[in-house]
């Protein structure tokens with residue numbers, strides 16, 4: 001299914017709400033974890049897994065699969081929910097997140113969880129890892145594409161820019177980075193913590209093909225992915241204009257929900273709000 | 285010693301920095317987007333000019349601190365233990381240790397009691413990594429009072445230093461009058477005993493203290509040492525305890541390889557104790573751990589008072 005016609009888009013939008021509900025459920029039960037950066041990433045993850053990428057949950061090791069690497073590993077709940085809904089493991093397992101003797105670790109671990117490509121959680125590694133996968137794809141003349149999601153704060157890390165230089169040097173046009181540009185990290189606004197602007201100019205200067213879109217518009221995301229897939233001789237980066245905490249009013253743009261789960265009242269409110277969004281989508 | 289209320293050693297760190305900011309005009313603080321967790325935010329609020337938010341860029345933070353130190357500043361750098369050591373090892377090695385820079389790394393969230401974030405965030409190799417570096421002092425304070433004092437001592441002493449504490453609140457083990465007994469390189473006797481000695485550091489001193497009382501009920505008298513300085517190690521104290529009790533168990537929220545246990549083992553193996561002693565390292569047994577409630581993890585990985593007591597009992601009765 002690709003997000004080209006209205007009906008498919010509605011299905012994907014409904015899936016995005018479902019994923020957001022999973023995220024809230026998981027974090028509430030875990031009593032820890034990162035709501036803000038999980039919620040902002042959902043629409044891109046849904047588009048990748050349910051519309052765009054070539055992947056098969058029954059063959060997670062297929063050498064020809066497209067790859068997705070979650071470099072901002074603290075958004076693991078969103079990734080796990082998308083993997084479960086795709087069929088990599090049971091949706092019932094989701095609420096075990098962060099409990100002892102469970103494969104859904106606080107941050108993704110490739111050894112434990114089907115569908116998880118890279119172990120992340122220490123920020124700044126994912127773009128290098130993704131470049132490695134892309135280099136291997138070139139060597140083996142594979143047609144797979146590699147997608148990697150970075151936090152905007154994460155791009156403070158020097159290693160991101162080492163990888164940016166290398167990927168451009170090696171003309172990794174089978175690599176697309178997605179930056180979750182929600183303007184918040186932990187200590188506050190990205191521009192106050194350590195200025196990032198102009199994000200567009202920085203990546204352009206590093207030799208990347210840069211696209212900037214609404215990171216919550218599934219049609220725009222799908223279109224951008226299709227365009228960057230076919231862009232030649234340069235790696236691409238999609239700057240996703242997003243809202244941290246997207247979908248839950250009191251979490252939106254609220255840095256206090258970076259790493260604090262909802263309490264019981266907030267949990268109920270969040271589910272109510274998401275249900276209302278769901279009903280509105282169905283009625284459309 | 286009696287235990288008092290729970291207080292967070294991280295708060296001790298932040299509050300002490302604020303106090304020291306008035307005393308040392310050259311004190312500067314650097315953090316990497318975790319100032320709310322490490323509590324350097326307290327310093328940032330009081331001395332905004334002398335606080336540098338470095339963003340999520342730990343390597344840059346460490347080398348920048350070295351530059352600040354070379355120009356006469358007294359930098360304290362903070363982030364989680366995992367990002368404060370492994371992430372930036374070469375920067376520490378070259379710019380701090382090799383150059384004997386007067387930079388203090390104060391790391392929080394050491395050990396597995398970090399809990400649910402999982403193994404990526406549970407630093408169990410930092411003491412080992414820092415201990416092998418020439419010129420580096422390595423510290424693991426155990427409670428609020430000791431942390432406050434250790435931060436003061438770090439500011440007083442010249443040279444590169446690494447200190448790590450945990451994430452959680454911890455019982456206050458030392459009242460104010462203990463403060464003068466806290467000095468770098470000197471282990472502290474928390475409880476006396478003749479049958480065995482537990483040498484613990486950081487978060488595990490509390491478990492050792494509780495194990496002492498569990499064993500007391502069983503008629504065993506076990507000495508407890510709080511070895512807050514892992515390097516330079518208080519060798520005299522280790523040897524004295526070995527001679528007097530004949531049985532040593534080290535306990536740390538760290539890999540059994542390279543940390544406190546290894547440091548003590550090196551002394552016991554090389555120095556002449558004069559008699560055969562029984563010895564065991566308790567810590568994380570060369571494995572990555574996992575997400576979970578801290579108390580469940582400490583149970584599963586055998587690092588609580590019960591496991592320490594069982595270990596000692598089996599060693600004494602054999």
Ligand SMILES: Cc1ncc(C[n+]2csc(CCOP(=O)(O)OP(=O)(O)O)c2C)c(N)n1
Pocket residue numbers: 036037038040072074121122123124150151152153154155180182184185186244258316317318340367371
């Ligand atoms: C190397 C490293 N340093 C610090 C952290 C702690 N940390 C976790 S999330 C985060 C902020 C991330 O901000 P951003 O990349 O913008 O993600 P988002 O806002 O989308 O959650 C930090 C500093 C980490 N996980 N890894």
